[in-house]
Amino acid sequence: MSTHSFNALVCTQNKQEFYIAVLPTEVLEKVCYVSSRDQDPKEGFQRSLNESRAKDIANYMNNRDGIIPSALILSAQDAVQFSYNKKANTITFKENEHGFMVLDGQHRLYGLFKSGKNYHIPVVIFNNLNTMDEVNLFIDINTTQKGVPTNLLLDIKNLSGRETKKEDKQRKIFDLLNEDSVMTGLLSPSKSMVGKITRVTFNQATNDIFESGFFKDKDIETIYKGLKNYLAALEVTLIKSKSNKAKITNGLIFKASLAIFHDITDTSLEKFGDLKVKSLTACLEPISRINYDTYKGTSNATYSAILNDMKDELRKENSSQYGEIDKSNLF
Structure with missing residues (x-):
């Protein structure tokens, strides 16, 4: 099982820590997954992936020299053994296909995967969240953030x-x-x-x-x-x-x-x-x-x-x- 290490910053808001880093899609593709409600009716809570939307994003990146500067929001799972080194300002985690649950940005991420290229993108990583924490964070993100009309x-x-x-x-x-x-x-x-x-x-x-x-x-x-x-x-x-x-x-x-x-x-x-x-x-x-x-x-x-x-x-x-x-x- 491969181990990955990246520079990162730690941020604290209302006593909740999260980590900000830049990761390549070739690594994210090996460790990220989505908890879909359709695939997991009992514990899943996200919408299913819209393939057409993901393809549009891939086309935007490949054919229109697009950029996606907004960060993905991920939740580290026990399987990756996520850790943060305060002295070195680095995060370390094991490679596992169910290592990071995507809480926000699944279409951006899968669109980047479909592009076939390796992009470096910003990510926000939460650690030690339980299922209730993840669901509440998902709800907060999707009810308090509004897109431009x-x-x-x-x-x-x-x-x-x-x-x-x-x-x-x-x-x-x-x-x-x-x-x-x-x-x-x-x-x-x-x-x-x-x-x-x-x-x-x-x-x-x-x-x-x-x-x-x-x-x-x-x-x-x-x-x-x-x-x-x-x-x-x-x-x-x-x-x-x-x-x-x-x-x-x-x-x-x-x-x-x-x-x-x-x-x-x-x-x-x-x-x-x-x-x-x-x-x-x-x-x-x-x-x-x-x-x-x-x-x-x-x-x-x-x-x-x-x-x-x-x-x-x-x-x-x-x-x-x-x-x-x-x-x-x-x-």
Whole structure:
């Protein structure tokens, strides 16, 4: 049984000691394990490994020159005979495949393993913890530490130079609509707020607009004008429904309404040859018949029910043609 020794620092917080070191993944791969609830229903307490997430991390490290500076949190088990030398500031442990339980960072760790390369990563090691201590520490880590909200990450992504072309268009159109449209003041760029549409919801709702239909590959100004008029028509339509829940800021209704965007714009172009608010309102009129107060909850099933009812009311034709369009009078 091999023995390993590494430089380390000891740290004490509220009478609890732990050790901070930098270990290579080629050693960690031989000594770390996870106590999965699925594999050990009696004493396991962690979620199962998400292989897809681990592969994404490996790809990030190998193909994007990634870095993972955050420390893993480990609990030394009796089998490794963990010890700390105060004079030399070193930790020593025996090699054992069940030597260190991973309390936090399993996907980071297994992603590094999948990369096939040897990386040196920071680790925080606790020693002499019993099962209750380990579970409590696991709960504390996963309830007191919050990740950065997705809305904020989207809002600042342009500063990183990592926005996709679609995300760039969505961000700019979102900001334009927040400045001048029926959505002014009803859009929240960086955080979730009651009564407002977040950037995440907006991106999900508008995702298909850039993939197909009349607006595919159109410039930002054209898409903005189209969405501005569409949302103005949608607001009129929802008010006409007289349902208390029929609000443009209802996330599920907003996403469902954007899911029929192509159907409505195609119909408007075919019948009226334009995308003016009046024309779009006429095309959306059928969904004003829906009683939106009957929908309960915020699940995907509720979203699907709203969308299906909208499509049923529209009774859209099988196909649409754009025909000759006078672009100078389009909006």
